[in-house]
Amino acid sequence: TQLLEQSPQFLSIQEGENLTVYCNSSSVFSSLQWYRQEPGEGPVLLVTVVTGGEVKKLKRLTFQFGDARKDSSLHITAAQTGDTGLYLCAGGSQGAQKLVFGQGTRLTINP
Amino acid sequence: DVKVTQSSRYLVKRTGEKVFLECVQDMDHENMFWYRQDPGLGLRLIYFSYDVKMKEKGDIPEGYSVSREKKERFSLILESASTNQTSMYLCASSLPGQVRGYTFGSGTRLTVV
Numbered sequence: 001t002q003l004l005e006q007s008p009q010f011l012s013i014q015e016g017e018n019l020t021v022y023c024n025s026s027s028v029f030s031s032l033q034w035y036r037q038e039p040g041e042g043p044v045l046l047v048t049v050v051t052g053g054e055v056k057k058l059k060r061l062t063f064q065f066g067d068a069r070k071d072s073s074l075h076i077t078a079a080q081t082g083d084t085g086l087y088l089c090a091g092g093s094q095g096a097q098k099l100v101f102g103q104g105t106r107l108t109i110n111p
Numbered sequence: 112d113v114k115v116t117q118s119s120r121y122l123v124k125r126t127g128e129k130v131f132l133e134c135v136q137d138m139d140h141e142n143m144f145w146y147r148q149d150p151g152l153g154l155r156l157i158y159f160s161y162d163v164k165m166k167e168k169g170d171i172p173e174g175y176s177v178s179r180e181k182k183e184r185f186s187l188i189l190e191s192a193s194t195n196q197t198s199m200y201l202c203a204s205s206l207p208g209q210v211r212g213y214t215f216g217s218g219t220r221l222t223v224v
Contacts, residue, residue: 042215
C-alpha cells in the first residue's frame with residue numbers, strides 16, 4: 001500500500017515568515033500534486049510535478065519533486081494571511097486511476 | 112469555467128433515512144470519485160467510477176452505494192444513514208490517469224441526527 005506522510009500536520013506562523021511543508025513516501029510516484037483547501041470548500045489543484053528534481057514556482061510558492069520521485073516539498077516565502085488553509089499532497093502512479101493523498105498540513109498565517 | 116457541482120452544501124438527515132448526494136461535472140471527464148473528509152483522518156475514498164455504469168470500491172465503501180447512469184453525473188447513496196456518517200463529502204472528477212489532477216466540488220457537509 002502506498003502512503004504519503006506530510007509534516008508538519010499543523011503550522012502556525014506570523015505573516016512575512018517563510019515555511020516549508022514536506023510530503024514523504026517510501027514508494028515511487030510518477031507524479032506528485034499539491035492542493036490547497038480553504039474552510040468549507042473543496043481542494044483546488046495548485047501544481048503537478050512529474051520529473052525527479054523538478055522545481056515549479058507559483059508566485060511565492062515553490063514546489064519541488066525529489067530526485068527519486070518519493071518525496072516533495074512546498075516552500076512559501078513571505079507568507080500572507082491569504083495562504084491560510086489545508087495543504088494536501090497527492091501521488092499518482094503509472095496506470096493507476098486514483099491518487100494517494102497525504103493527511104494534510106493545516107497552515108495558519110497570523111497577521 | 113469548468114467545474115464540479117455538488118447539489119447541496121449542507122444537509123441534515125435523520126438516522127435511518129436514505130440519502131442521495133448528487134455530483135455533476137461539465138468537463139467530459141471519464142473518472143469520478145467520492146471521498147469523505149474527517150478531522151485527523153484525511154481524505155478517504157468511498158467509491159470511484161471510470162466509466163458509465165462502472166464502479167469500484169474504495170477504502171471505506173461499507174454503508175454506501177453509488178450510481179453512474181450518465182457520464183456527467185455520479186451519485187452517492189447512503190442506504191440507511193447513521194450518525195457515524197456525519198462528515199464532509201467531496202466529489203471529484205479527472206481524465207483517465209491523474210497527471211492533470213482532480214477537480215473537486217465544493218463539498219456537502221452532511222449531519223445525521
